[in-house]
Amino acid sequence: MTEITGVDPKGNESVGRAVQRKEDYRFLIGRGHYVSDLRLPGTRHVAFLRSPLAHAKINSIDISSALEADFVEAIFTGESDPFKSVSLIARSALPSYIETAQPILAWDKVRFSGEPIAAVVATDRYLAEDGLELIEVEYERLPANVSAWSTPAEPLHKEALDNVLLERRFQSGDVKDALAGAEVVIERELISNRQGGNPLECRAGVALFEPGDGTLQFWSGTQVPHLVRNALAELMGMSEAKIRVVAPDVGGGFGTKAALYPEDVAICMIARLMPGTPIKWVEDRAEHLLSATHARDHRYLVTAGFSSDGTLLALKADVTCNVGAYSVYPWTAGIEPLMAGGLLSGPYRLENYDCMVRAVATNSSPSGPYRGVARPASVFAMEAIMDEAARRLGMSTIDIRRKNFIGPQDIPYKMPTRLVDDSGHYERCLDKALELFDLDQFLEEQQRRRGTNEPPIGFGVACYNELTGLGRAASAGPRMPFRTGHDACTVKVNPDGTVTVFSGVTSQGQGLETTVAQIVADGIGVDYDDVQVRIGNTDESLWGFGAFSSRQAVIGGGAAQLSALVVRDKVIRLASELLEIDINDLILRDGKIWVAGEVEPRLSLAEIARVAYLESNRLPDGMEPGLEATRFYDPIRGAFAAGVQIGSLEVDVSTGEIRILKWVCVEDAGRVINPAIVDGQIAGAIAQGIGGAMYEHLIYDGDGNLSTGTLMDYLIPTSGEIPEMIIGHLQFPADNPLGVRGVGEGGTLGPNAVIAGAVADALGILVDQLPVTEGAVWEGLQ
Amino acid sequence: MKPAPFDYVVAASPREAVQYLADVEDASAKIIAGGQSLMPLLALRLARPSLLVDINRIPGLETIERISETTIRIGTLVRHRMLCAQTNSPLLHEAARWIGHSAIRTRGTIGGSLAHADPAAELPIVAVAAGMVIEVMGPSTQRTVDAQDFFIGTLENSLADDEMIVSVISPLPERWGFAEYARRHGDFGLVTVAAAEVQGEVKIAVGGVGSKPVRMLESEGLVNDSVTLSGQLIDQAARAAAASVEPNGDFHGSARYRIGLVEELVRRSLRQLGSGQADSEVDWS
Incomplete structure (x- = not known):
């Protein structure tokens, strides 16, 4: 693998340049079009009655007074069909996995505070909420349990009396022997904090069942429209041909919108029961904090052995993930524990590994995918181990990492969990990050401040490997009844020579229209401005799994590239026939056909497209009209993205206040398609990671009530808390058509470990629990 | 997160505003000024007034005047933004800068913040430290209350149900x-x-x-x-x-x-x- 060093400034490729995003103009002038902007005539609004209790039997639901109110148009509960006969059951073939049946509207039992129980339909949301107040539910309270590592008083599901929904052991080598021979054995208990995705736009949907032809249209702020269509057809007993799912502009997702929720199914079912009436539900922030998926509520019990030279000899871990009340649909309760155990050792060589992971149900909102999926917590755990081993061995935290990195010479490196690392450029990332950070200058300043009254400073480092763009082999782990390895893309040259792309990717603000357009523009050889990309509509694109696992640039981008190349070939074949010149002498560039070595083009793409569509008489024998291709791409394995973050901070010891001084991130994103988008993804992910490291914490009280139910208590960092960042890149191409590695999530992996490491460096306080708040720092200093 | 039903009137004068308050039988009317504290309470249905009396259009309540060498009078509708901008009281300037974000400071008012009586809010604390005097009007009364006595408990003040803050007299600390x-x-x-x-x-x-x-x-x-x-x-x-x-x-x-x-x-x-x-x-x- 040779490193890509940049684009030719005189060249005309689009890939590699920060071209203006196709989305920006409409967003900047306020013409983005979100689900909330969809105002269909006759729309009715839904409000959900949500359980005020974390765990209770429902004895009765009395809707009689609500039905009498003239402003209530309809009320639905889970006691009647179609709601009663359907539940969300995430499937997996993993041994020991226990399925849970998540009701659309809970009717016999509620399992978390915020679980939907009834839906009121009215002409506006205000009246629908008025209607909620008229419903009377009689509950019989059951003991609630919100901690995954305390003994439950009352099981949530009769199928799992110990609340354990999944256990899996990863084993390789001989941990016991290796620990016995270790110079230093580290034992730590590390706990990460429950968080939520909190996109700017909460969940939203409009469903319309058309009685004329029996079709269902569902506009949804989803990250996974094709999966939603597939699931809705099954759950509602409809044909997929009669369901259209549209994800218009979506204001952030972060994984939260990659699940299919009871509320989504409920509004589609209501639409079918009220044919011809558009049914709209827009989640508010209180509902989001309470009932959208949560994540990162984990405990790691880790034992690690090192030799005297700092070599990691063995890693033993017991990982418990709080997965909430239900196994999240369709990803299963395995999503976090399997990721935590599968990649705990990160970018370090390891032979002896023994890790038990488990998914434990509690009376809290279900855990689902959230940017980085378990990795911000597991990197925190692994890097805490590395930092402490370095201290115990008297090594620098940098040297111990160098000692253990998987290197280019090890590639392909089979990890003890059998995942194959194809990167190996961790040390290069670290070197570059150290250079950008200027460690020597930092250490000098740290030394100078010691013994003065100035605030102490510390630095922390996080090294990680993010598995991105998982193909069918790499995505096999959860053993779900689908493999998320492939996407499709259709590329069409229009009769005027412009290009329309129907891609299976989706975008929640990441600029996929731009990224795909850049790939297709170069793939065919046309101007970026002549390519339009249509996404998020199941009637337009053939297939795409959607946005998760940092997969779309790799997989959707690969499909776009393959399709574009097929179209380009046909254009050149047709041009060759028309010009009677050998195809090997023809070049398609800037939307024109050139003969190699000539100064002027011979034909424009528009002229060729016109022949392809309108002048079949000029087509060679056997050539079909049209210029279109659809291709799937599956990378089979995945592409590991190497990343290193280094940050420094100072601590005001009188208040515990942490002030971040400097933040550096170097990632190997493979070939960078659009540098501005890539840097934006990294910066945004780091900001979200800092939020998780220092501020964001979903806290339940002992009764299972969410204490952090508004943004006054669930603290999301503002621009005031986020530092300037220095972002550097390596570009070692991955083994896929574009040479790209996913970059959407990696940034979230570093901050927990960086902040915890830096606080330890500054103050000598070991951080075992996240978030690192000023209060915790202050307490640690007393 | 939508408010429960309420009626809404716009008052043209302080006297009219307090008369509206007095005329509501169940005493559940609320004054709304900048709405920065009240609107979230309404949206969460934690506050359920039957009537909102909007005082934003009452003339003359958005001014700061120097009434002596050492005191200023601040109209109840003076926005936090204006406290930041004024130069009479450096303490108020400094404290107001700490209130929320610029959108909040642009709408929120001194009268609203004091009446809301959040024990962590900046202005009540400054009012007590500086010994401000709160000028209060009812349908047939006018009185002053020392800031020290104005705050009773969390979100509780000493206003009667039919009274409103008209202005605040603030000494200028040395x-x-x-x-x-x-x-x-x-x-x-x-x-x-x-x-x-x-x-x-x-x-x-x-x-x-x-x-x-x-x-x-x-x-x-x-x-x-x-x-x-x-x-x-x-x-x-x-x-x-x-x-x-x-x-x-x-x-x-x-x-x-x-x-x-x-x-x-x-x-x-x-x-x-x-x-x-x-x-x-x-x-x-």
Whole structure:
């Protein structure tokens, strides 16, 4: 693998340049079009009655007074069909996995505070909420349990009396022997904090069942429209041909919108029961904090052995993930524990590994995918181990990492969990990050401040490997009844020579229209401005799994590239026939056909497209009209993205206040398609990671009530808390058509470990629990 | 998260506004000015007034006037933004900069903040420390209330159901200090301290440690009894303040931590008072 060093400034490729995003103009002038902007005539609004209790039997639901109110148009509960006969059951073939049946509207039992129980339909949301107040539910309270590592008083599901929904052991080598021979054995208990995705736009949907032809249209702020269509057809007993799912502009997702929720199914079912009436539900922030998926509520019990030279000899871990009340649909309760155990050792060589992971149900909102999926917590755990081993061995935290990195010479490196690392450029990332950070200058300043009254400073480092763009082999782990390895893309040259792309990717603000357009523009050889990309509509694109696992640039981008190349070939074949010149002498560039070595083009793409569509008489024998291709791409394995973050901070010891001084991130994103988008993804992910490291914490009280139910208590960092960042890149191409590695999530992996490491460096306080708040720092200093 | 039904009227004068309040039988009418505290309460249905009386269009309540060499009168509709911009009271300028974010400061009003009586909000704390006097009107009454007596408990003030704040008279402190620690820029402080010297007497009020701004009487005594404000005396006063408070802990900070913050922030505010300089150089206005 040779490193890509940049684009030719005189060249005309689009890939590699920060071209203006196709989305920006409409967003900047306020013409983005979100689900909330969809105002269909006759729309009715839904409000959900949500359980005020974390765990209770429902004895009765009395809707009689609500039905009498003239402003209530309809009320639905889970006691009647179609709601009663359907539940969300995430499937997996993993041994020991226990399925849970998540009701659309809970009717016999509620399992978390915020679980939907009834839906009121009215002409506006205000009246629908008025209607909620008229419903009377009689509950019989059951003991609630919100901690995954305390003994439950009352099981949530009769199928799992110990609340354990999944256990899996990863084993390789001989941990016991290796620990016995270790110079230093580290034992730590590390706990990460429950968080939520909190996109700017909460969940939203409009469903319309058309009685004329029996079709269902569902506009949804989803990250996974094709999966939603597939699931809705099954759950509602409809044909997929009669369901259209549209994800218009979506204001952030972060994984939260990659699940299919009871509320989504409920509004589609209501639409079918009220044919011809558009049914709209827009989640508010209180509902989001309470009932959208949560994540990162984990405990790691880790034992690690090192030799005297700092070599990691063995890693033993017991990982418990709080997965909430239900196994999240369709990803299963395995999503976090399997990721935590599968990649705990990160970018370090390891032979002896023994890790038990488990998914434990509690009376809290279900855990689902959230940017980085378990990795911000597991990197925190692994890097805490590395930092402490370095201290115990008297090594620098940098040297111990160098000692253990998987290197280019090890590639392909089979990890003890059998995942194959194809990167190996961790040390290069670290070197570059150290250079950008200027460690020597930092250490000098740290030394100078010691013994003065100035605030102490510390630095922390996080090294990680993010598995991105998982193909069918790499995505096999959860053993779900689908493999998320492939996407499709259709590329069409229009009769005027412009290009329309129907891609299976989706975008929640990441600029996929731009990224795909850049790939297709170069793939065919046309101007970026002549390519339009249509996404998020199941009637337009053939297939795409959607946005998760940092997969779309790799997989959707690969499909776009393959399709574009097929179209380009046909254009050149047709041009060759028309010009009677050998195809090997023809070049398609800037939307024109050139003969190699000539100064002027011979034909424009528009002229060729016109022949392809309108002048079949000029087509060679056997050539079909049209210029279109659809291709799937599956990378089979995945592409590991190497990343290193280094940050420094100072601590005001009188208040515990942490002030971040400097933040550096170097990632190997493979070939960078659009540098501005890539840097934006990294910066945004780091900001979200800092939020998780220092501020964001979903806290339940002992009764299972969410204490952090508004943004006054669930603290999301503002621009005031986020530092300037220095972002550097390596570009070692991955083994896929574009040479790209996913970059959407990696940034979230570093901050927990960086902040915890830096606080330890500054103050000598070991951080075992996240978030690192000023209060915790202050307490640690007393 | 949509308000329960309510009626809405626009008042043209303070007298009309309080008459609206008086005319509501169940006494559940509420004044709305900037809405920065009331609107979230309405949206969460934690407040369910039957009538909202909008006073935003009453003329004459958005002014700050100098009524003597050492006092100003602040109309109830003066926005936090205007407190930031005014130069009569550097203490109010400094404290108002700490309120929320610019959108909040643009709408929120001094009367609204005082009437809302959030024990962690900046203006009630400053009002107590500076010894402000609140001018109140009812349908047939007009009276003044010392800030010290205005706040009764969390979100509780001493206004009758049919009274509103019309203006606030604020002494201009000779010396002052203000210190706040919030988890994020713009949040309510975990602990906020205002210290103000008016006519030679220093008062210190602390927010975030009780159901209303709490005076640090022992610390005040130490400062007022001493001729000079030495570092040693400041430390002593700060420790006395910390020893006198009994805050509740929550997930934003334990009781012990808040007590620690009281000590540090009282120290900072007294140092600032002693030096006569604001210690923050950031201009958030």
